[in-house]
Amino acid sequence: xTLALTATAGAPPWRARGSGWVAAVALIALLPAAPVASLxxxxxxxxxxxxxxLIRYVLPDAALQSVALLVGVGVFVAAVxxxxxxxxxxxxxxxxxxxxxxxxxxxxxxxxxVAYAYLDLTHPLGPIQGAIRWMLGYHSPREFRLPxxxxxxxCILLLGLVLYPYVYLAVRxxxxxxxxxxxxxxxxxxxxxSGVFWRVALPLARPAVALGVSLALMEALNDVGASExxxxxxxxxxxxxxxxTRSDLPGAAQIALAMLILVVGLVAIERWGRRRQRFAAGARxxxxxxxxxxxxxxxxxxxxxxxxxxLFGFALPAGHIANEAWKRLSFAGFSGPILSEIGNTVxxxxxxxxxxxxxxxxAAYAARLKPLGASKxxxxxxxxxYAIPGTVVVIGLLxxxxxxxxxxxxxxxxxxxxxxxxxxxxxxxxxxxxxVRFLAxxxxxxxxxxxxxxxxxxxxxxxxxDGPGGAxxxxxxxxxxxxxxxxALLVFVDVMKELPATLLIRPLNFETLATHLYAxxxxxxxxxxxxxxxxxVAVGILPVILLSRIGEGVxxxxxxxxxxxxxx
Amino acid sequence: xxxxxxxxxxxxxxxxxxxCATAARADVNLYTTRExxxxxPLLDAFEDKTGVKVNTVFMKDGLAERxxxxxxxxxxxxxxxxxxxxxxxxxxxxxxxAISSAILDESIPSQLRDKDGHWFALSVRAxxxxxxxxxxxxxxxxxxxxxxxxxxxxxxxxxxxPYNTALIADYIAHHGAEKAEAWLKGVKANLGRKAAGGxxxxxxxxxxGICDIGIGNSYYVGLMRSPKAPPEQQEWGKxxxxxxxxxxxGGTQVNVSGAAIAKNSPNKADAVKLLEYLVSDDEQxxxxxxxxxxxxxxxxxxDPLIAELGTLTPDKTPLAAIAAHRKEASQLVDKVGxxx
Numbered sequence: 001x002t003l004a005l006t007a008t009a010g011a012p013p014w015r016a017r018g019s020g021w022v023a024a025v026a027l028i029a030l031l032p033a034a035p036v037a038s039l040x041x042x043x044x045x046x047x048x049x050x051x052x053x054l055i056r057y058v059l060p061d062a063a064l065q066s067v068a069l070l071v072g073v074g075v076f077v078a079a080v081x082x083x084x085x086x087x088x089x090x091x092x093x094x095x096x097x098x099x100x101x102x103x104x105x106x107x108x109x110x111x112x113x114v115a116y117a118y119l120d121l122t123h124p125l126g127p128i129q130g131a132i133r134w135m136l137g138y139h140s141p142r143e144f145r146l147p148x149x150x151x152x153x154x155c156i157l158l159l160g161l162v163l164y165p166y167v168y169l170a171v172r173x174x175x176x177x178x179x180x181x182x183x184x185x186x187x188x189x190x191x192x193x194s195g196v197f198w199r200v201a202l203p204l205a206r207p208a209v210a211l212g213v214s215l216a217l218m219e220a221l222n223d224v225g226a227s228e229x230x231x232x233x234x235x236x237x238x239x240x241x242x243x244x245t246r247s248d249l250p251g252a253a254q255i256a257l258a259m260l261i262l263v264v265g266l267v268a269i270e271r272w273g274r275r276r277q278r279f280a281a282g283a284r285x286x287x288x289x290x291x292x293x294x295x296x297x298x299x300x301x302x303x304x305x306x307x308x309x310x311l312f313g314f315a316l317p318a319g320h321i322a323n324e325a326w327k328r329l330s331f332a333g334f335s336g337p338i339l340s341e342i343g344n345t346v347x348x349x350x351x352x353x354x355x356x357x358x359x360x361x362x363a364a365y366a367a368r369l370k371p372l373g374a375s376k377x378x379x380x381x382x383x384x385x386y387a388i389p390g391t392v393v394v395i396g397l398l399x400x401x402x403x404x405x406x407x408x409x410x411x412x413x414x415x416x417x418x419x420x421x422x423x424x425x426x427x428x429x430x431x432x433x434x435x436v437r438f439l440a441x442x443x444x445x446x447x448x449x450x451x452x453x454x455x456x457x458x459x460x461x462x463x464x465x466d467g468p469g470g471a472x473x474x475x476x477x478x479x480x481x482x483x484x485x486x487x488a489l490l491v492f493v494d495v496m497k498e499l500p501a502t503l504l505i506r507p508l509n510f511e512t513l514a515t516h517l518y519a520x521x522x523x524x525x526x527x528x529x530x531x532x533x534x535x536x537v538a539v540g541i542l543p544v545i546l547l548s549r550i551g552e553g554v555x556x557x558x559x560x561x562x563x564x565x566x567x568x
Numbered sequence: 569x570x571x572x573x574x575x576x577x578x579x580x581x582x583x584x585x586x587x588c589a590t591a592a593r594a595d596v597n598l599y600t601t602r603e604x605x606x607x608x609p610l611l612d613a614f615e616d617k618t619g620v621k622v623n624t625v626f627m628k629d630g631l632a633e634r635x636x637x638x639x640x641x642x643x644x645x646x647x648x649x650x651x652x653x654x655x656x657x658x659x660x661x662x663x664x665x666a667i668s669s670a671i672l673d674e675s676i677p678s679q680l681r682d683k684d685g686h687w688f689a690l691s692v693r694a695x696x697x698x699x700x701x702x703x704x705x706x707x708x709x710x711x712x713x714x715x716x717x718x719x720x721x722x723x724x725x726x727x728x729x730p731y732n733t734a735l736i737a738d739y740i741a742h743h744g745a746e747k748a749e750a751w752l753k754g755v756k757a758n759l760g761r762k763a764a765g766g767x768x769x770x771x772x773x774x775x776x777g778i779c780d781i782g783i784g785n786s787y788y789v790g791l792m793r794s795p796k797a798p799p800e801q802q803e804w805g806k807x808x809x810x811x812x813x814x815x816x817x818g819g820t821q822v823n824v825s826g827a828a829i830a831k832n833s834p835n836k837a838d839a840v841k842l843l844e845y846l847v848s849d850d851e852q853x854x855x856x857x858x859x860x861x862x863x864x865x866x867x868x869x870x871d872p873l874i875a876e877l878g879t880l881t882p883d884k885t886p887l888a889a890i891a892a893h894r895k896e897a898s899q900l901v902d903k904v905g906x907x908x
Contacts, residue, residue: 057902124776141777150762231762241728245898402637409641504630508623519603
C-alpha cells in the first residue's frame with residue numbers, strides 16, 4: 001500500500017506481462033471515477049456566487065467543527081482500538097476469548113441508531129437521569145437535570161464508541177501476526193512489557209493503525225445521521241444544506257469535491273510519511289508471542305477494562321433498542337412486510353459483497369503485479385468512493401447510470417423490446433452504488449492479505465508454469481483468503497447499514513430494513529423502527545462473530561503471517 | 569467459484585423483474601418523500617376503489633435529481649413531497665408537467681396550487697407553538713420568540729430544516745431581511761439546547777425541563793395525543809399546550825404537502841385520477857383523521873384533536889412569494905450561526 005518503494009532495481013521479467021490486469025483495474029477504477037467526474041461536471045455548471053457567503057459564515061466554523069470531530073474521534077478510536085487489541089493479544093485472562101469477539105459488536109449497530117438510543121437514554125426523561133433523580137430524591141426534571149449530550153463532546157464519544165472496531169480489527173490482526181521472536185529480542189534487550197507495546201508492537205502496526213483510523217475517520221466525516229441528531233455542523237452538513245435547502249446542487253458538488261481533495265491529500269501525506277518504512281519480518285520465523293497470563297485482581301481489571309467499550313458501544317444502545325422493540329411488539333404487534341425486508345436486505349448485501357470483494361481482489365492483485373505502474377495508482381483511485389458522503393456519491397452516479405439506462409432502452413426499442421430502466425429498475429444500480437461506496441474495503445482487505453504472501457512465491461508459481469491468473473487462483477487467493485473474508489464481512493455489514501444510496505436509487509416497492517427504519521425515524525416514530533433496528537443488529541452480529549473467528553484462525557495457523565500487512 | 573454466479577443471477581433476476589414491472593401498465597408509480605406509513609392508507613383506499621395498483625418508492629433527498637437522470641424512460645407518474653419550496657423546485661427543475669383538472673381546481677384553493685397547474689397541495693400543516701402546560705400564555709406572535717424573557721427556554725429543530733427555512737422566509741416576507749436577521753439572532757440567543765432533532769423532541773424536551781416553549785408542526789400534536797400513540801409520547805403530548813401563533817401583521821405560518829405529475833409520466837390518465845382522488849372527501853378525511861393534517865378542501869373538517877387547538881387563520885403571503893425568500897433564509901441561518 002505504500003507508494004513508490006525502492007524496488008526500482010528492475011522488476012523480475014515475470015512481472016512484465018499481464019497488461020490485461022491493468023485494463024481490468026482501469027475498468028474497476030472507472031466505477032468510482034464516474035460519479036466523481038460527473039460531480040465535477042455538475043460543479044462547473046454552477047455559479048460561484050455562494051462562495052463568499054460560505055467562506056464568510058459557514059466554512060470556517062464547519063471546518064473547525066469537522067477538524068475537532070476528526071481529531072477527537074481519531075484519538076479516541078486509535079486509543080481504544082489499539083489498547084483493546086493489545087489487551088486481548090498480549091494477555092491471557094478469563095473471558096479473553098469472548099472479549100476478543102465482543103469487542104467487534106459495535107460494528108453491527110448503525111451510528112444513527114446508537115445516536116438515537118443515547119439521546120433517549122441520557123434524556124432527562126430517560127432511565128439514567130431518572131435513576132439519579134430517584135437516588136437524590138428529586139421528583140421532576142425541572143428540579144434537577146444533567147447537561148444535554150447534544151454537542152461536540154457527545155458526538156465524538158458516540159462516534160468513537162461505534163467506530164473503534166475498525167482500528168481494533170486491523171491492529172489485532174497485525175498483533176496476532178507479529179513474530180514472537182521480535183518481542184523476545186526486545187525483552188532480552190531489557191525492554192519492559194509496556195515498552196514492547198510502545199517500541200515494537202505499535203510501530204510495526206502503524207500501517208494497520210493508519211488503515212483502521214482512516215476508515216473510521218471517513219465514516220465519521222461522512223456521517224450525517226449522528227451529527228444531525230446531535231447538532232454538530234460539519235462540512236458534510238453544509239454540503240447538504242447547500243444542496244437540499246438552497247437547491248444548489250452545483251454548489252454542493254463544489255464543496256464536496258473540495259472536501260474530497262483535502263481527504264485524498266491527508267491520506268497521501270500519511271502514506272508519504274511512511275514511504276521508506278517496511279513492515280516485514282522473515283517468512284520462516286513466524287511464531288506468535290506468548291501471551292502473559294494474568295490472575296486475581298489483575299485479571300478482573302483486564303476483563304473490566306476490555307468490557308467497557310463493549311458495554312458503551314454495544315450493550316447499552318442495543319439493550320435499549322431491544323427494550324423499545326419489546327414494548328412496541330406488545331403494544332402494536334409484528335408488521336408483516338418486515339420478513340420481505342429482511343430478505344431484500346440480505347440479498348442486496350450479499351450481491352454487493354460478492355462484487356466488491358471480487359473487484360477488490362482483482363484491483364489489489366493487479367497492483368501487486370505492476371507495483372510501480374499505472375495499476376497501483378488505479379487501485380488507489382478505486383477507493384475514493386469511501387471518502388465522499390454517501391448521498392453525494394449517489395447523486396454523482398445518477399447521471400452515468402441514467403445515461404446507460406437510456407442507451408439500453410433505445411437499443412431495446414430498436415428491437416421492439418421495452419426494457420424500462422434496466423439498471424435502476426432491477427436494483428443493479430443499487431448494487432453498483434454499493435460497489436463504488438465500499439470498494440475501498442475490498443481493495444484494502446485484499447491488499448492486506450496479498451501483502452502476507454512473500455514475493456518469492458509469485459516467482460515460484462510462475463516458474464512452475466502458472467500464468468498471473470493461475471498463480472492468483474492457486475497461490476494468492478488461498479493464502480490471502482482470511483483477510484479477504486474479513487473484508488467481505490465488513491462490506492456485508494456496512495451495506496446492510498447503508499442508508500443514503502439505498503434510499504435514493506432502489507427500485508419501486510423495494511424496502512430494506514434500513515429504509516424501513518429511516519421511514520419510521522422520519523415520521524418521528526423511532527419506536528416503530530426499533531424492531532427493524534433490532535433486526536439489523538441481530539443480522540449484523542452473525543458476520544461480526546464470523547469476522548472474529550477469522551482473527552482467531554490467524555492466531556492458530558500463523559504460518560505465513562510473519563510477513564506483516566503491507567510488505568510492499 | 570460459485571459466488572459470482574449467484575451475484576450474476578441476482579442481476580439477471582432483477583433485469584427480468586424490471587421488464588415485467590414495466591409490462592404491467594395498469595399501475596401508477598409514485599415517487600415520494602412522504603413517509604410510507606403516512607400515505608399508505610390513502611393509496612390502499614385508491615387501490616380498493618379503482619383497482620389501480622400504486623407502486624411506491626420512498627426517498628429522502630434527490631427525488632428531482634433521480635427523475636431528471638431517468639429522463640424520458642422514467643417510470644415516475646406522480647411526485648409527492650412535503651414543503652412548498654420542494655414543490656416549487658420540482659417545477660423549476662423541469663420534471664413536472666402542467667395539467668388542467670376541474671376537480672383539482674375546484675377542490676384546492678388557488679393559493680395552494682401552482683398557477684400553471686404544475687403542482688397541487690393536498691394537505692396543510694401549521695407551524696405552531698408548543699408551550700409548557702403551566703405557562704400563562706393565551707396568544708403568541710412569532711416575533712416574540714426573540715424576546716429575551718425566553719432566554720435559555722426555547723427549543724427548535726435545525727434552522728436549515730425546510731419547515732424552519734419556510735418560517736424564516738415568511739418572516740423575511742413580512743419584515744424584510746434586516747429585521748429577520750435581528751430576530752433570528754434573538755431566537756438563537758434564547759435556545760435552550762442545540763437546534764437539532766425533530767419537532768416531537770420539542771415536546772419531549774419541554775416535559776424533560778430543558779425548555780419552556782418551542783416550535784413544531786401542528787400534526788405532531790395529534791400524533792402524540794392520539795390514543796394510538798405509544799404511552800410515553802402521549803405523555804409528551806399532554807405535557808404541552810398549543811398556541812397557534814401569528815405574525816404581528818399576518819396569520820399563522822402554514823406549509824403544505826403536495827404532488828405533481830411527472831413530465832414523462834407513462835400512465836398520466838391514472839396518475840391524474842390518483843391526484844383527483846386524493847382531494848375527494850374520503851381521502852381528505854384520511855389526511856385529517858389519520859395524519860392530523862388540515863385538509864385543503866374547503867369545508868373538510870380537521871380531526872377533533874386538531875380542531876381543539878383553535879381556529880387556524882393561515883398567513884396570507886402567497887406560498888410562491890415565501891419560496892422566493894427561501895435561499896436568503898437559509899443563508900441567514902448560516903450567517904447568525906443558528907445551528908452552531
